[in-house]
Amino acid sequence: xxxxxxxxxxxxxxxxxxxxxxxxxxxxxxxxxxxxxxxxxxxxxxxxxxxxxxxxxxxxxxxxxxxxxxxxxxxxxxxxxxxxxxxxxxxxxxxxxxxxxxxxxxxxxxxxxxxxxxxxxxxxxxxxxxxxxxxxxxxxxxxxxxxxxxxxxxxxxxxxxxxxxxxxxxxxxxxxxxxxxxxxxxxxxxxxxxxxxxxxxxxxxxxxxxxxxxxxxxxxxxxxxxxxxxxxxxxxxxxxxxxxxxxxxxxxxxxxxxxxxxxxxxxxxxxxxxxxxxxxxxxxxxxxxxxxxxxxxxxxxxxxxxxxxxxxxxxxxxxxxxxxxxxxxxxxxxxxxxxxxxxxxxxxxxxxxxxxxxxxxxxxxxxxxxxxxxxxxxxxxxxxxxxxxxx
Numbered sequence: 001x002x003x004x005x006x007x008x009x010x011x012x013x014x015x016x017x018x019x020x021x022x023x024x025x026x027x028x029x030x031x032x033x034x035x036x037x038x039x040x041x042x043x044x045x046x047x048x049x050x051x052x053x054x055x056x057x058x059x060x061x062x063x064x065x066x067x068x069x070x071x072x073x074x075x076x077x078x079x080x081x082x083x084x085x086x087x088x089x090x091x092x093x094x095x096x097x098x099x100x101x102x103x104x105x106x107x108x109x110x111x112x113x114x115x116x117x118x119x120x121x122x123x124x125x126x127x128x129x130x131x132x133x134x135x136x137x138x139x140x141x142x143x144x145x146x147x148x149x150x151x152x153x154x155x156x157x158x159x160x161x162x163x164x165x166x167x168x169x170x171x172x173x174x175x176x177x178x179x180x181x182x183x184x185x186x187x188x189x190x191x192x193x194x195x196x197x198x199x200x201x202x203x204x205x206x207x208x209x210x211x212x213x214x215x216x217x218x219x220x221x222x223x224x225x226x227x228x229x230x231x232x233x234x235x236x237x238x239x240x241x242x243x244x245x246x247x248x249x250x251x252x253x254x255x256x257x258x259x260x261x262x263x264x265x266x267x268x269x270x271x272x273x274x275x276x277x278x279x280x281x282x283x284x285x286x287x288x289x290x291x292x293x294x295x296x297x298x299x300x301x302x303x304x305x306x307x308x309x310x311x312x313x314x315x316x317x318x319x320x321x322x323x324x325x326x327x328x329x330x331x332x333x334x335x336x337x338x339x340x341x342x343x344x345x346x347x348x349x350x351x352x353x354x355x356x357x358x359x360x361x362x363x364x365x366x367x368x369x370x371x372x373x374x375x376x377x378x379x380x381x382x383x384x385x386x387x388x389x390x391x
Contacts, residue, residue, distance in 0.1 A: 038078050041068040046083075054090055055079050102130040102282075104299035105291050106165040108201075109136060111154070111179065112211040113144030113171075116223055120230045120239075121247030122255060122328075124223070124262070125153060128210045130169075131283065131299075132290035133274060135214075138266045140258045142251045142329055144175060151178035152321040158186075159310055163303035167194055169201045176202075178321065190304055222265055226258065229354075238362065245368050248329040252337060253361040255328025257351050340367050 041062045050061060059075040062068055080087050102108055107130060114124035123144035127136040137153050144150070158164060168183045170176040180200045187199040230250075233239040240246045269287065276284040283290055283297050294300050306313070317323070327334060327348070334348075341348060341364075351357035 035078070037068050038062075038070050038074060039082060041066040041070070042075070042078055042082065051083070051086060052090070055087075103302065104131050104294050104297075105129060105134075105301045106161075106163065106303035107131055108167045108169055109165045110210045111150070111168065111170045111176065112215075113150075113175065114215060114218065114223065115144070116219065116227060117230070118144070119241055121241075121251050122226075122258065124218070125150060126211065126214065126218075127153070127157065128214055129287075129291055130210050131294075132287045133210060133214070134270050134287035134291040135266045138262050139324065140255045140262055140328075141325060142248075142255065145173075146322065147175050147178040148320065148322040149325075150175055151182060152317065152323055154179045154182060155313060155317045155321060156324070158306070159313060161303065162306065162310070163301075164306060166192075166302045166304065167199055167201055169203065171204070172202045186307055187304065189307060192304075217269075218265075222261065226254075233358075238358075238365075246365055248333045249361050249364045249368070251328035252333070253328070253351055253357040253364070257354070257357050336368075337364070340364060 042058060044066060045058055045061045050058065053061075055076040056072060058079065059070065059072045062070055062075065109127055109129050111125075111127045114126065117124065121142060123141050124138070125141055125144055126138045128134070129136055136157055139153060141149060154168075164183070164186050168179060170179060180202075183200045184197055187194075188196045190196070190199075230239065234241060239250065270291075271286055271288055273286055274282075274284050285297075290297060325331070329337075337348060338344060343349075349360060351360055
């Protein structure tokens, strides 16, 4: 058996090394149990866009990107304290949605157009008030691309309430250029932080939360029927969506009938009760009550006064904008329909049912297709004669 003996000075060196190691471990342990350092480190990770990550990812980021060393269990416990809502959402496998804020009526109104019926020459235009989700206008029209038509609906709304909304939110398309110009001009001399150029907000249609949620309800309750009905007409050969004449006749026959269905839909929407939703801070109740009685929800109307008289707005509307179309087609087609039906503008038939609208559409397209066929034959005969004389 070998017995090793070390000098005393070497033993003292080992003791000094063990003491230094113990001090380092003590410092690390002290840093781990410092709750303020842990909270500060986790919040710094949150600020870098990692708020939707789980506690294991947060634990790794804290240990690798900060000077704090922490255990998984400590990270999990701290997250439950500083972000209980995020922990609950992640536990339920739900995403953290952006919080939509709207302080009261006319704080922000949202305008947009529905394109699912556009292949059939029919567009639906809507404006929703952001706080109450009340429908301000819901109209079927032959186009949602003409800025003069959309501006006409906006001016009618302004004239009806005699006030201006604080902010208008719409798409970046050319269809809203007149609405944007009107809103900025009317709010140009106001002194709030959203006056002038800031009074109109441009964004993508898919980011317009209030409108996109409304389109879901409209599609399920209303437009899916008409979309299927028109597709059946296409499949049966009654409707040609590549023929402008067919689309104009379809709008003339069906848009007034569709509008008569949209009016009660608007009324029912404005009086239906919106329930309180979990994880969503938004008022609940009847949209029409929330819109016209904001005091009951401890808020106020955020609209602004008009900078001019209503007569001035009437002159602007008459000169620059298009009023709501009387018929479902363009005004250029009305003389043709008057000639076909042998009636004056005020005597043109307005269908009262789907069957009568379909029958009128078939009659008009049959007559106009016959006219066009006759004109094509006539022009073809002219071309043949011209070619013979120029050989």
